[in-house]
Amino acid sequence: MGTLNLEGVSFRYPGRDETVLDQVTLAVPAGGIFGLLGPNGAGKTTLISILAGQLRGATGSIRAGDEPLEALRRRRPHGLGLVPQDYAFYPMLTCAENLRFFGAVQGLGGARLKDRIAAAARFARIESALARRAGRLSGGLKRRLNLAIGLLAEPEILLLDEPTVGVDPQSRAFLLESIRSLAGAGRTIVYTSHYMEEVEAICDQVAIIDHGRVLVSGALSEVIRDGSGLQELFMQLTHRSLRD
Amino acid sequence: MRRLLALWGKEWLALSRDVLGLAVLFLMPAAFIVVMSLALSEVFKGGAARQAEFAVMAADPKLADRLARKLSGDGFRSAPAPADEAAARDGVRRGTPSLVLVVPRDFERALNAPLDGKSTQPQLTLLADPALPPTQLLAFRQRVLGVALALRVSAMMRRAGIAADADAFDLKRAAALSVETIGSSARPSSVQQNVPAWLIFGMFFVVIPISSLFVVERREGTLARLVSLRVPFSMLLLGKVGPYFVVNLAQAALMLLAGRTLVPWFGGETLALPARWDLLAAVTACTSLAAIGWGLLVAVCSRTLEQATVIGGVGNILAAAVGGIMVPRFVMPEAMQKLSEVSPMAWALDGFHAVILRGGGAADLAAPCVKLVALALALFAAALWVHHRRRVLTSAQ
Numbered sequence: 007m008g009t010l011n012l013e014g015v016s017f018r019y020p021g022r023d024e025t026v027l028d029q030v031t032l033a034v035p036a037g038g039i040f041g042l043l044g045p046n047g048a049g050k051t052t053l054i055s056i057l058a059g060q061l062r063g064a065t066g067s068i069r070a071g072d073e074p075l076e077a078l079r080r081r082r083p084h085g086l087g088l089v090p091q092d093y094a095f096y097p098m099l100t101c102a103e104n105l106r107f108f109g110a111v112q113g114l115g116g117a118r119l120k121d122r123i124a125a126a127a128r129f130a131r132i133e134s135a136l137a138r139r140a141g142r143l144s145g146g147l148k149r150r151l152n153l154a155i156g157l158l159a160e161p162e163i164l165l166l167d168e169p170t171v172g173v174d175p176q177s178r179a180f181l182l183e184s185i186r187s188l189a190g191a192g193r194t195i196v197y198t199s200h201y202m203e204e205v206e207a208i209c210d211q212v213a214i215i216d217h218g219r220v221l222v223s224g225a226l227s228e229v230i231r232d233g234s235g236l237q238e239l240f241m242q243l244t245h246r247s248l249r250d
Numbered sequence: 251m252r253r254l255l256a257l258w259g260k261e262w263l264a265l266s267r268d269v270l271g272l273a274v275l276f277l278m279p280a281a282f283i284v285v286m287s288l289a290l291s292e293v294f295k296g297g298a299a300r301q302a303e304f305a306v307m308a309a310d311p312k313l314a315d316r317l318a319r320k321l322s323g324d325g326f327r328s329a330p331a332p333a334d335e336a337a338a339r340d341g342v343r344r345g346t347p348s349l350v351l352v353v354p355r356d357f358e359r360a361l362n363a364p365l366d367g368k369s370t371q372p373q374l375t376l377l378a379d380p381a382l383p384p385t386q387l388l389a390f391r392q393r394v395l396g397v398a399l400a401l402r403v404s405a406m407m408r409r410a411g412i413a414a415d416a417d418a419f420d421l422k423r424a425a426a427l428s429v430e431t432i433g434s435s436a437r438p439s440s441v442q443q444n445v446p447a448w449l450i451f452g453m454f455f456v457v458i459p460i461s462s463l464f465v466v467e468r469r470e471g472t473l474a475r476l477v478s479l480r481v482p483f484s485m486l487l488l489g490k491v492g493p494y495f496v497v498n499l500a501q502a503a504l505m506l507l508a509g510r511t512l513v514p515w516f517g518g519e520t521l522a523l524p525a526r527w528d529l530l531a532a533v534t535a536c537t538s539l540a541a542i543g544w545g546l547l548v549a550v551c552s553r554t555l556e557q558a559t560v561i562g563g564v565g566n567i568l569a570a571a572v573g574g575i576m577v578p579r580f581v582m583p584e585a586m587q588k589l590s591e592v593s594p595m596a597w598a599l600d601g602f603h604a605v606i607l608r609g610g611g612a613a614d615l616a617a618p619c620v621k622l623v624a625l626a627l628a629l630f631a632a633a634l635w636v637h638h639r640r641r642v643l644t645s646a647q
Contacts, residue, residue: 020640055474058474058478059477059478059480060474060477060478079480083479083480084479084480088475088478090471090474090475091471092470092471092472092474093470093471094470094471094472094474094475095470095472095475096260096263096264096467096472097470098263098264098267098268099260099263099264103260103263106256107256107259107260108475108479110252110253110255110256110259111253111256111257111476111479111481112479113252113253115252155475
C-alpha cells in the first residue's frame with residue numbers, strides 16, 4: 007500500500023469561520039504505528055474523519071502510495087478501517103449481531119463472514135460475550151467489540167481514535183498488545199491518544215498537532231532526542247492553558 | 251442487495267427490542283379504535299337514530315295522549331307530562347325530557363279555522379333543550395307540524411261531511427319512500443370512520459422509532475462508521491423503508507382485525523370488510539410510504555431525541571386534527587374542510603373510505619394514492635437534500 011502522505015491538508019466546517027486543520031503535512035510510513043497527539047480541539051478527530059471518508063471538503067492532497075486515497079477507497083472500499091472514539095455499534099444488538107451486521111455491510115457473507123467474525127472475536131477476546139447485548143457490556147468489552155468490528159474486513163490501513171479511553175489497566179494492556187501485533191502483521195496504523203505513555207510504548211512515529219497545525223512530527227526517537235520524554239515535549243509545545 | 255438486507259435486518263432487530271416503540275405502534279391505535287368507535291357511535295348514527303324524550307302538556311289528557319302517540323317513533327320517545335309549565339321549563343333545562351310541546355286550551359277549536367292563511371292559526375309552543383342536535387330539533391318540529399296539519403285537514407273534511415280520521419293523513423301513508431344510499435353507506439359509521447382514521451394515525455407514528463434510532467445512530471457514531479464503510483446515505487435511508495413498510499402492513503392487518511373483533515366485543519358495530527383486498531393493500535402501501543418518508547425527514551432534521559419526538563409527535567397530531575382523523579371532516583365548517591385537503595392523513599382517509607365505505611375501484615383510489623406517493627418521494631428527496639446541506643456527519647471537532 008505504501009506510505010500515507012498528507013500535503014497541505016486544510017479543513018473548515020461549513021458555516022464556521024475558524025480553520026480546524028491548517029496546511030497539515032504528514033508522512034505515515036507503511037507497516038508501523040503512527041501516533042497522532044494533540045490537546046482537545048486540536049483537530050485529531052477531524053483529521054481521522056477526513057482520512058476515514060466521513061468528512062468531505064478538505065483541501066490539499068492525501069495519497070496512499072502512488073494514488074489518491076479516494077481512488078484507493080473506490081478500488082478497495084474496505085482497505086481502510088476505522089475504530090472511532092465513540093462506541094459506534096448498536097447497544098440493543100448482541101455482539102454477534104453487531105459483528106454480523108457490520109461484516110455484511112462490508113460485503114462479507116456466508117462462510118467468509120462466519121470465519122471473519124470468529125477471527126475478529128478471537129483476536130479481541132470477546133468470544134464469551136458474543137451472545138450478550140452490546141449495551142450491557144463493561145467498558146473494556148465495549149472497546150474490544152469496537153476494535154473487532156474495525157478488523158472484520160482486514161483493512162490494510164487502520165485508524166484508531168483514542169481506542170483505550172475509559173478502560174481498566176488490564177484491558178488497556180491487552181488492547182495495546184493487540185494493536186502492536188496488528189502492526190507486526192504489516193498494517194499501517196494511525197493512533198490518536200491523550201496517554202503519552204501509551205504512545206511511547208507502541209508508536210514508531212509521532213506527530214503533535216494543535217490549533218490544526220503540525221507542531222512536530224517524525225520518528226519517536228528523533229522527536230524526544232533530548233531524553234525529556236514525550237509528556238514534557240507535549241506540554242512545552244502546546245502550553246499549559248486549559249482547552250475546554 | 252446484501253448490504254440493504256443487512257440494514258433491514260439490523261433495523262428489524264432494533265425495533266423488535268424496543269418494547270415502548272412497538273406499544274406506541276400497535277396498542278395506541280388499537281386503543282383509539284375501540285374507545286373512539288364506542289364513544290362516537292351515537293354521534294355517527296345522526297339525530298334520527300338517537301332517542302330523544304318529549305312530553306306533551308295539554309289541558310285535555312286525552313288530546314295529550316293522542317298527540318304523544320302520533321309524535322312517538324323514529325327516535326322520539328314519549329315521557330310523562332310535567333305538572334305545569336314551570337316544571338316543564340325546569341325539566342327541559344336539565345334535559346329530561348329534551349322537548350315539551352305545550353298545547354293551549356283552545357287548540358282543538360283553532361283546528362277548525364280555515365287553511366286560508368288569514369284566519370288565526372292554532373298556537374303551539376315547543377320547549378327545547380339547547381344541547382339537542384339542531385337536526386333532531388328540526389325533525390321534531392316538522393313532525394309536530396305534520397301532525398297538526400293532519401288534524402286540521404281531518405277537521406276540515408269532517409266539516410265538509412266527509413268521514414275522515416287524522417290517522418288517514420299520517421305522512422308515512424302518503425307514499426312508500428325507499429332511501430337508497432350509493433355505496434355501502436353515504437356517511438361512515440363510527441367504526442368505518444375510526445378504524446381507518448386511527449390506523450392512519452398509528453401508521454404515521456413510525457416517525458418516532460425511525461427518528462429515535464437515527465438520532466441514536468448519529469449520536470453514538472454508528473452512522474459515521476457506516477459512512478466510512480462507504481454505505482451510501484441513500485441506502486442508509488432505504489434501509490429503514492423495508493422494515494417499517496412491513497410494520498405498517500402488520501398495523502393495517504391488526505387494526506382491521508380490531509374493527510372486526512374487539513369493537514363488537516365491547517358492544518360496538520362490526521367493521522364490514524371491502525370486497526377488493528388488492529385496493530385496500532394499495533392504499534395501505536401508499537400511506538405507509540408517505541409515513542416512512544415523513545419519518546426519514548424528521549430523523550435527518552432532528553439533532554436530539556427530544557427534537558425528534560416533539561417534531562414527529564406534534565406534526566402527527568396537527569395533521570390528524572386537520573385531516574379529519576380526530577374530528578370527521580363532514581362535521582367541520584366549510585373553511586376547515588378546505589384546509590383539511592392539505593393533510594396527507596386526509597388523503598389517506600379518502601383512499602380508505604373509497605375502498606371500505608364506498609366500494610370504489612382503482613380510479614377512485616388514483617388521486618389519493620398519487621398524492622401520497624408523490625409526497626413520499628418529495629420527503630425522501632428532502633431528507634437527502636438536508637443531509638447534503640449539512641454534510642458534517644460526525645461530532646468531530
